[in-house]
Amino acid sequence: MDNQELARTRAALQELNADWALLSSLENVTYVSHYEVPIEFGPLAHLNYGPVLALFGVQEEASLLLANRYYAEAARQQTTFDEVIGFGILEVFAPFAKQERRANFVAALRQALRLTGVGSAKIRLAVEERTLPLIVQRIVLEELPNVEFVAADDALARARMIKTPREIGLLKAAAEVVNVAHKELMRVTQQAGTSEFAIWSALTERMHEHVGGKFHIAGEVVCGPRNKSVSPGGPIAYVTQPGDIAELDISPRLNGYWADMANTMVIGAEPTAIQKRYARAARESFYAGVAKARPGQRACDIFAATSDAYTQYGLKLG
Template sequence: MEKILYFERTEFDSRLATTKHEMAKRGLDILLLSEPPNVNYLTGYDSYTFYTPQMLIVALNRSEPIYVTRLVDRPSAQIFTYLAEENIRGFPDFYVNSTTSSAWAFIADVVKEVGGETARIGVELGGYYYSARTHADLVKALPNAEFLDADLLVNWIRIVKSPAELTLMRQAGRIADAMLTRAVEMAEPGVRECDLAAAVYHQQHSGLPEFGGSYDSSIPYFCVGDRARGPHSAWTDRPLPDSTQINIEVHGNRLRYQVHVSRTICIGKPTPEYTKFAEIQIEGLNAALETVRPGRACSEVFAAFSKVLAKHGIVKTERIGYSQGIGYPPAGSERTVSIREDEQTVLQPGMCLHLMPGLWLDNGTRSVAVTQPLEITQTGYAPLTTTPRVLVVKK
């Protein structure tokens, strides 16, 4: 059976060692991971199986994690992980959507096998895939264990990317550029929004001649006309009018590594007032970028952006950026670093951010979204996309 792994085994070993070091600092014997990005990060596993129970069990006293999934999906784990056969377990299908049997009880039995009956166990209490039922069933099956919140333990390790990961992020950025280019080419009066979305999706999945793309962690956002009042709208089947605004966010994805970027497209000539409004947002974005370098706190980047807006009597309180990397549904951010007023996290080389200081003012009646994904370098930053930071106008 062919193994499909995109990183050397030594890189996976280093990631696991760092995770275990953090576990030991927190006094954890076992770490249970249900979040797909964290499972992927530590094992390479990539298959669309997270809609059913799955768990990666990391024990301090074992050299490899144990991955537990639905039995029918065990072959995917054999292909997409380095794990030994005995460390890939599958539960029978009668557990799937059962009202009488819990797959988490099956998983708890594996935890007992590695000494978890009385262990200190870390779990992802804030994870998208760790439900209240999951926790209740695990606690019931392991009554003598001590459960502690270890949410984001691996996420914070993931924020600094290795050289191999940065290569994939740069490739994802190139796919995102191609998606934006396709959107701009396609956006014309009379084109249905759904056809525009389909063209962008095609570009996302086909990627570039040198390498292909993949599905993203959510949807591309198509905020057209009145829907540009908010940042996360989907498309409709309406034709684009002769004059309208499109705030579009696309997500280039390369082997699960994801890069986000947004642009505002104006169909028809914008007013001078709106053009000036867009220029202010872009000026603020560029000022923030000039502040990005290792050793700076996230709050300093936010302050540089806010200083530009203050000159024009504009205030933005929401965050203007976040960390990104491995992307699985439902979100592409790593749920760690944010660029905002009170964020004291210090920027480090290898971090990847989406600097996204879009403006939605006057209850959304004025909006613009020109953004820049980037990686932190030793001396500053390098853009992950090269699409010009300008308001796109199609007359």
């Protein structure tokens, strides 16, 4: 199965003269393996012992994923990697049995490392210094005594800067979930008298209906007086009044990729002249930035274009 992301990663790591790679961050394991590594949350976050790991050859085609058994089946369905090695973290049908999550993780990691066939050969192993657990480093040194660790973080970031066609499709799909939420916000704010709880419920319900399954949502909806300052952490029990501002800042994660957008609506009333002025400035600034966001342009060039659009309305950006 074609995996352009893995091919790009291998090419980037070859520049480091790496022989193998062992990736440990949620985002980079998702990138190379095509398995949407879950965000650790709830009981499983406390029961799990080690992260999902991606072990693959840089100079050869072998590839392995290491995941707890609650994740392993989904990983097998999604990934392009050769093999998924699962390990137990909770014996739910033997509640009085000794729980061996650390031992199980270590055994699975040893199995994966031995499958590489490296043994005592001298190799350079590309790793992520930000996320590699100490236990993983210890076991790698025991199984591969002549290993040399190479920090791969910068090379991975460079490999991911230009998106593949597959990634662009996934980003568009995630962005459409945001679009659905903001369209629903437009609908539910046509009249006042609704609580932030009800607004948030309506937004997330439409998002889940659109996706047709479970996915992760971060963000908040903030209405009324709280908009006078930066007030994250909504919703609360506040009931909207005519003329209130509703701000929705929402970030869904779908198939391992995030979308993020903030927008505002005037609730149950006609916008004032100053509100219209700010809205028009924001719109013109956005389109000025989009027009400038082309290959060869710098981030400062895009900022200058968006800032100039604000200036035309007597406003200052930043």
